[in-house]
Amino acid sequence: MNKSVVGQKRLPGDLAIWIFILAELTVFAALFIVFSVSKSLNVEMFAEGQATLHPLMGLINTLSLITSSFFVAKSVLFASQGQLAKSAQWVWIGIATASIYIVTKFIEYQSLMALGYNLRTNIFYTLYFFITFFHFMHVLMGIVILIVVANKARKGGYESDITGVETGASYWHMVDMVWVVLFPLIYVIK
């Protein structure tokens, strides 16, 4: 059980993950700024490029990641109440929800590449493919982390201390946060 006193300030999860999350956000910030600067330097190229994307798939992905994040947050809540079996269950549901993202992203890459677009087509596609793929790899990494957490929770690994669940969840929320910026930046603002 988590014995935090009500009203006392505490940072959920391991401090190391927060340092890492800030580092990750720095990398993404750099990527986003490069994207928006390049966009204002190449207005037409970016408009043409964005027209070939699939905003609906982007929307589905946003919803799936937000919902998955929500389920994982629920799982932390259960863990903090000592209901570890339920906690693990919600982590699995979160992973299942995120797999929607993986499928849609895969379809979107497929359809773009079938049209002959790739990393080398022009600056827009370089940034589109790199940023989204970089994020895609983060989702995969997050899922691996969540699987580890769910397994450990199922085996009762967090009975005395739920820091591990919080750490995994915090990373997962960061992946969600990044997509929340990425979706409007790449898909919506034309």
Place this chain on the structure above:
Amino acid sequence: MKFQSQSAAMPYFIFALALFVGQIVFGLIIGLQYVVGDFLFPEIPFNVARMVHTNLLIVWLLFGFMGAAYYLVPEEAETELYSTKLAWVLFWVFAAAGTLTIIGYLAVPYATLADITGNGLLPTMGREFLEMPTITKVGIVVVALGFLFNIGMTMLRGRKTVINIVLMTGLLGLALFFLFSFYNPHNLALDKFFWWWVVHLWVEGVWELIMGAILAFVLIKVTGVDREVIEKWLYIIIAMALITGIIGTGHHFFWIGPPEYWHYLGSIFSALEPIPFFMMTVFAFNMVSRRRREHPNRAATLWALGCAVMAFLGAGVWGFLHTLAPVNYYTHGTQITAAHGHMAFYGAYVMIVITIISYAMPIMRGRPNGNSRQAQTVEMWSFWLMTIAMVFITLFLTAAGILQVWMQRVPESGQALSFMATQDNIALFYWLREISGVIFFIGLLTYIASFFVKGDAVEVAE
């Protein structure tokens, strides 16, 4: 010294310093050739002296890393070295191979050396920093395998600390990436692409692990700060080094053939490369300010702090200065690159090797509390002489580089000055650099002299 076998580091350190002296002598020669073009020509042409200068640097740093490993791995693992005899045999093999190679460079024309050593069978020579004959490269691999075996067995037998694991990973990576030096296709663009897998993934990848491990070891020893704290920092710093540094390789792919997207990837990730160096500086100062004891070897502490600062300046700031593709378009391959190279190598790798030598040598010589106060004073003088001289070398080369960019690179074809005309125009800075180099050499001699300064043994206030 906790374990007798740690003294295997001694010959490595001594030989490293001897080669360091050689490196600087040749540095002075080529520095002078920049302004007095026919100096020592045709006996020692520039390309030969330059090759000796850079190869000695690499080889003496490798000797330093090996010495550091022989010293700290047994202490960390809390066991004797697996085989002291192997360490000595490999020392002589490596020292002989290195010396013969340098003699080869100086005694015969390079083409003759290539011919004698059978470069035609497996051509690997004549590429920057990897000029050594193929047979020497094979020798390096053999020595590295024996060394890794020796260190690895020691580690496996004893306590597995984070410092040992990180050091071992770094050394393994060093050996692994060196294998790319044997890949030399006729296709120039591919040759250059994979050449960077050796050079960049060494100095901005696995060498940083080695540096981090050595720095962490010395900081534990001189500050007495809890190992747990230092090890966590070490992990986070090297994680950042690899996260930024691996894709950061892209900043070398801008103008050698690979596609344009490397401009973006290389710029973004290498712009973040100063972060681990900055963290290292914060870390070193933080640990020293939280120290639990006043270690009597103040010189070693000074080197450790200086190393962190200079690595940040040289590798971090001076690297960032010209790493963005639009800037690099103009600065690539000018004296700005040379400025960065000098300060980065000195700050990160020369100073870390001197740090461990400064810490370990007195102990191996039976002075557990460091050298006498008089000797330490001399050593600290050498620190300031070399470091300030290096700062000036860097500044003068940067000034030369900026002028070079301005005259030779920025104007349109037809209006730009030719390379040689530009060189004539910036000769003043080359003279100033040479003078700074002489001061650096004096600093180095002062450092060597500090080993021979006697004086009263340092008492420790418990």
Place this chain on the structure above:
Amino acid sequence: MQLTSRKLTGTWLLLIALTLTSAGLGSLELSEELLVFLVLLTVLIKNYQIIDVFMELKNAPLLWRGLMQCFTLFIVVAVGVTLII
């Protein structure tokens, strides 16, 4: 203030609503500046909600909550400024 299941669900619905809103904004014929401003506003609100509720940083030390909020704010403002210029 203890986190409750109800609070989580409420935040989730808010995030969904804001996502749909921002997607809808893209299909309206707004001026570029207004679109950028409105969309980035939804992004900022969403990320602050994620930080406070999902990440549970509302009750965390000020340093960490502040760092995360500043980072988000920085990204949004930097993107906004570079897009509009």
Place this chain on the structure above:
Amino acid sequence: MAERFTKSMARNIYLGGSTFFILLFLGLTFDTMQAMPERDNRENLTESVANGKLLWEENNCLGCHTLFGEGAYFAPELGNVYQRRSMGNDEAFIGYFKAWMNAMPTNVPGRRQMPQFNLNDQELEDLAAFLKYANGINTNDWPPNVEG
């Protein structure tokens, strides 16, 4: 606060982070290799060019010159020397190149000296072919001007 900064978490970040970026780097390398045939002028990589490259290496030309900005910074860039000296004419370039190589060293007092490498006619032609081939590699418009 610091007590919940665990070493195992720091280690996981290191291992996870570096694996992640190594995979990404390998993926990008794979993509680059797909792109190279259109960029690296491999269709002009003849036997003579290959021999020229070997001569380039075995005489340590990079010890003074740069090639695509890499090497020593003591003597001019040679990645674009074909463009700088040929006027678009192969014969002219080879003629110029042979005359230059055979005139070395200049022995002008105080000036930088290029050694005499004693290459025969065929070798000089191979080396010239190598420099022409290098000039044909797509370097993203580097150097900024003909001076290199």
